[in-house]
Amino acid sequence: MLIENLLGALGEIGNIQTLAFMIVGATAGLISGAIPGFTIAMAVVLTLPFTFGMPPAQGIATMIGVFVGGLSGGLMSGILTGIPGTPSSVATTFDGFPMARNGDPGFALGLGVWASFFGGIVSAVLLIAVAPQLARVGLEFQPWDYFSLVFFALTITASLAGQNLIKGLIAGALGLLIATFGEDDINGVSRFDFGVEYLQEGFAFLPVLIGLFAFSRLMTDVRDPKTATMALTEMQDVSIRIEHRRAALTVLKSWGNLIRSSLIGVFTGILPAAGSSISNVLAYDQAKKASKTPEKFGSGFADGIIAPESANNATAGGSLITMMALGIPGDIITAVMLGALLIHDVIPSPSFITEAPVLAYSIFLAFFIANFLVLGLQSGALKLFVLVTRVRMYVLAAVILAYCGIGVFALHNIVSDIWTLFIFGIVGYILRNLGFPLAPVILGVVLGPIAEKWLSRSLAISTDVSLFFTQPWSLFFVIASVFSLLFTLYQRDRGKKPWTRFYPPALMLSLSVPLFMMGGVVRPIVAAGLIAFGLYLLYRAQKTQTVTEG
Incomplete structure (x- = not known):
């Protein structure tokens, strides 16, 4: 039965026309993801x-191409420009x-x-293998659970604070404060x-x-007239060759980080209204906590790139699991895809995979193929995109700022968004010069409204x-939050106290x-395994303390 469904899906997706539409969609996604302000949802x-005029499988496959391309495209501008x-x-x-600034943009890309x-492939395998079972986890979550999950994500502020914990916490609180301006989404109170x-x-x-990332970075780069007239390749010895073999081997060698981050992405994706904006920071935080060299994070460390990128692509598979198995959109993107299916009188539900197996497996296969298409397209696009390192800083700053302004205005077509970009x-820029990390501010702005929404509900x-x-x-994430807050102290005192x-x-x-x-x-059974392992670690800790005291 599985083979028959896959062969039927291959007939739907494997034709030249559908693949051509997927390539066009993936290209559009890469472009929209690479330009700050042009969101994947847009x-x-x-x-x-x-x-509308396409068969259901072909239409969804095209949108999946856009989805996967957009998730992968964001890394290009993020790595090369810091935006x-x-x-x-x-x-x-x-x-x-x-x-990239340390002279290795090709390896970073x-x-x-x-x-x-690889994150997308892990997600695709789970999508095909255990979609209905994983989707049921999403049904278990209630408002209290969502709030605790977001609260756990907010504890990452302590990890992102760097050496100055106080400044990091102040920056995180500032992000939460920014998120409270305006009308309350639940009650409409200003x-x-x-x-x-x-x-x-x-x-x-x-x-x-x-504004915080792009505008402030551009102001920092061009404030010195001498630096402004130089390109990145003139500032230092920069390699502009994309090192695919070295990068692929490095990712596979860090297989533990890859699998853990991908699973975080899938788990976050199956939770309605969570999404990749949460999964990428969660994966980064867990990678840092699990690392034997956490002090290297933030300085250009490979694991710091592998974790968020594998997680955000894996989130797409998790979102599709929820949409297909439950008919619940995990985010705005899968909500649009759900609308496309409804237009064709296809209604996702727990019985969707058994009632429309060929269409279901067409979606599985489209997601799987989209990751390969994006890999090929992005490999070619990077060769052009990396030429950014040869452009003089003042020219690059002007072009990026123009694109940022256009992208921001296109969101809601209101001038006030341009002022918001300028003000922040x-x-x-002021926060950078005073030594405050910007990452906790962004975390507070992203997660603040989500936390408030679930707390109000x-x-x-x-x-x-x-x-x-x-x-x-909820209790699970509350416990994880407590230990997450203590982890900075544990990291500092490990082996000493x-x-x-x-x-x-x-x-x-x-x-x-x-x-x-x-x-x-x-x-x-998992809990019993944790207890057994915990007791073993407790025995070892007690034995070590006895030997030390003796």
Whole structure:
């Protein structure tokens, strides 16, 4: 039956016309992802009218090409200019841009391309193998669980703060404050507007993101007249050859980071309203915490590129799992795809894969093929894109700023977004000069509204705050948040103070509690495994302490 369905899907997707449309879609996605302000969602929405006259499989395949291309395209501008093309590439800039500035842009781009490809393939395999089973996890999540998940993501601020924890926390709090301006999405109450119409609208996320990252970076690059007249290749010895073989081998050698980040991406994707803007920073944080050399992150470290890029592409597969198996869009992009299916009288549901197997497997196959198409297209595009390193800084700054302005205005067609870009560009420039990290600010701006939305929904259902600790998934993320906040201290004192020996076993034993609460068969077994391993680590820690004291 599986072979028959795959052969039928291959007949739908494997024809020249469909592949040609997918190539066009992937190219459009790469372009939209690479230009700051031109979002993937915008590209998919613009593609939708062209798919009305196509068969369902062909139309969805074209949009999947745009989707995968957009997720991969954001890394190009993020690595070469320090400006993430999409929110899903924010964490890629943390190490990608420093590596490019250190004279290795070709290797950085290669790492991003191959990490995206392998993350997409892992996601595609899971999409084909366990779509219905994974989708059920998304149904378990309630508002309390979503809030705790986002709260856990916000604890990453401590990891992104670098050496100056206080400045990092202040930057994170500033990001959360920025997110509270304007009307409350739930109740419609206006906040911090001071009677000014501009402030009543609040600050759209993308203009803030581009202002903080792009405008402030451009101002920093051109403030010195001598530097402004130089290109990146003149500043230092820069290799502009794309090192595919070296990059692919590096990604495969870091297979643990790749698999972990891809699984984080898939898990985040199956949660409705989560998405790649969360998964890429979560994966980056976990990669840093699991690394034996966490101090290298932020300076141009390979694992810092592999983690977010594999996670954001894997998120696409998770979103498709939720859309197909449950009929629930994981994000705005899959919502558009769901609309395209409904136009063709195809209604995704838990029985969709069994009732329309050829169409379902066509979507699986399209996602799988799209990753290969994007790999080939992006490999060619990088050879042109890397020539950016030869352009003089003042010319590059003017062109990028023009594209940023056009992209920001195109979002809502209002001039106030241009002012937002300008204002936060100056704010970002001041923060950079004062030594404040910008990453926590962005994290607060991205996750603040999401956290507020789920907190409001939780309290609207019940004012009983104990539900945040009695719902199994919520308790799981609350425990993870506590240990995440303590991790910076653990990292600092590991091997120096006795308490750090008990940190890993305490984490294992604590996480086993909510897993037992979830019931079923698999999760209690996993919980029992965590308890066994935690007790073993506890025994070793106790034995080491006894030997040390003796």
